[in-house]
Amino acid sequence: MAKKKSTKVKVLSESQLAKKYPHSGKASLISVPKDRVLRLPTRSLALNHQLNGGLPYGKILELFGEESTGKSLLAMDFCYCAQALGGEVIWADAENSFNAHWFERNGIDLDRLHLMTENSGVELISDWARDTVMSVRSRLTSNEPIILVVDSLATLRCIAEIGESQMDSSAKFGNRAKAISDFLGNRNEMFARLGICVILINQLRKKIGATQWEDPDKTVGGDATKFYAAQRIGLTRGKQIKSKINDIEKKVGQVVYVRTKKDKTGPPRSSTQTEVYFIGSKKNPVGFARYTGLPEVLVETKTVTRKKGSSRYYVGDKMVANGEEAFIKKLKEDEKFRKQLIGVSPINTISKVSAKLANIKTNLYPVED
Numbered sequence: 001m002a003k004k005k006s007t008k009v010k011v012l013s014e015s016q017l018a019k020k021y022p023h024s025g026k027a028s029l030i031s032v033p034k035d036r037v038l039r040l041p042t043r044s045l046a047l048n049h050q051l052n053g054g055l056p057y058g059k060i061l062e063l064f065g066e067e068s069t070g071k072s073l074l075a076m077d078f079c080y081c082a083q084a085l086g087g088e089v090i091w092a093d094a095e096n097s098f099n100a101h102w103f104e105r106n107g108i109d110l111d112r113l114h115l116m117t118e119n120s121g122v123e124l125i126s127d128w129a130r131d132t133v134m135s136v137r138s139r140l141t142s143n144e145p146i147i148l149v150v151d152s153l154a155t156l157r158c159i160a161e162i163g164e165s166q167m168d169s170s171a172k173f174g175n176r177a178k179a180i181s182d183f184l185g186n187r188n189e190m191f192a193r194l195g196i197c198v199i200l201i202n203q204l205r206k207k208i209g210a211t212q213w214e215d216p217d218k219t220v221g222g223d224a225t226k227f228y229a230a231q232r233i234g235l236t237r238g239k240q241i242k243s244k245i246n247d248i249e250k251k252v253g254q255v256v257y258v259r260t261k262k263d264k265t266g267p268p269r270s271s272t273q274t275e276v277y278f279i280g281s282k283k284n285p286v287g288f289a290r291y292t293g294l295p296e297v298l299v300e301t302k303t304v305t306r307k308k309g310s311s312r313y314y315v316g317d318k319m320v321a322n323g324e325e326a327f328i329k330k331l332k333e334d335e336k337f338r339k340q341l342i343g344v345s346p347i348n349t350i351s352k353v354s355a356k357l358a359n360i361k362t363n364l365y366p367v368e369d
Contacts, residue, residue: 036360040085040145040197041348042077046274046293047258049301051231052266053348054078057145057195057365059265060188060228064202064219065235069256070276072097073287074235075149075199076106079113082197084350085357087145089113090132092125094155105280106287121159122179125150126187137194138367143357147197153180153221154203177222184228195365200225204234232262241275253277253284295327303345315341 018025041054048054055061055078065071079089091098091113098117100110114132116125129148136146150156158179191198202219210216217234219225226232238255245252259271272293280286295313298304305314313321320337321327331338342349 044288049297058192059230060198062229062232069235080107082145082147090148092150094119126183152201181224230264252279
């Protein structure tokens with residue numbers, strides 16, 4: 001008769017548990033305190049509010065939308081803010097669309113941008129991201145932001161499909177989805193441990209045969225991104241913005257609706273109407289408008305007041321503007337007023353994150369061999 005296997009388990013103390021499982025313990029002791037939770041903002045203040053302050057360190061944001069809605073421009077805006085805070089950018093150009101002049105036009109310092117232009121498989125990009133992230137974080141020891149952008153998931157390939165005949169590629173989309181799932185599964189823990197802000201740009205497809213009760217929008221690359229992403233936002237087009245340039249009317253921008261599909265970092269806010277400019281001017285620089293949608297946010301956060309049915313904006317008992325356009329104009333032109341107003345509001349900005357970083361004296365994201 002076989003000997004019965006012992007089922008005795010040693011009861012461990014709290015110190016023994018912590019020693020055996022070093023990344024476990026009471027949440028109050030191992031979680032990041034509220035005053036040390038860092039978020040990477042954009043220059044668009046209304047979008048910062050919609051994202052509950054921006055993209056948190058160590059989290060993944062899936063950014064998807066229709067063509068010509070400014071997906072890459074919004075990613076560049078995050079990159080600009082990361083560099084403004086002393087951080088660096090890691091950009092995987094799977095679409096082969098990188099344009100150095102366009103990045104510089106958007107304020108990106110190419111000397112602090114690490115670029116991968118070879119699309120030889122998700123596996124290669126995964127290993128390159130790992131090694132580059134470790135190298136950069138080992139140098140940035142004052143909690144400066146590091147942002148990794150993959151542009152885009154729809155164009156990623158896996159090693160198995162490279163060089164094969166198109167006649168033999170019936171399972172390529174399944175292989176690609178599995179490779180993306182493996183990439184996120186393998187690297188998600190490292191991104192969190194080293195505080196890496198990850199943006200996955202994705203394309204939008206229409207679901208064929210969707211009923212009126214179903215969401216017709218569908219993203220590419222399988223379902224893994226939906227689950228790993230802490231935030232998912234979609235961009236859809238509104239009307240074109242036109243202006244006369246040398247007496248010729250041209251499209252200079254686009255009204256864009258930014259809607260939150262998922263946000264595990266705070267209460268999900270539905271949508272924001274904003275503008276993106278592809279041809280810049282002194283009045284409206286290239287990129288997402290910084291103050292469009294801001295009046296509504298300031299009213300919502302009770303930073304300013306507006307009586308029901310009225311278009312007048314008040315700070316305390318003092319009227320500061322009559323009408324939304326007049327309020328935005330004042331925000332643009334009166335720097336002192338703008339800084340005072342945004343300073344007392346809960347809206348996150350580059351300067352607020354910079355002040356927070358200055359107050360943190362320890363390295364929250366050390367690199368361990």
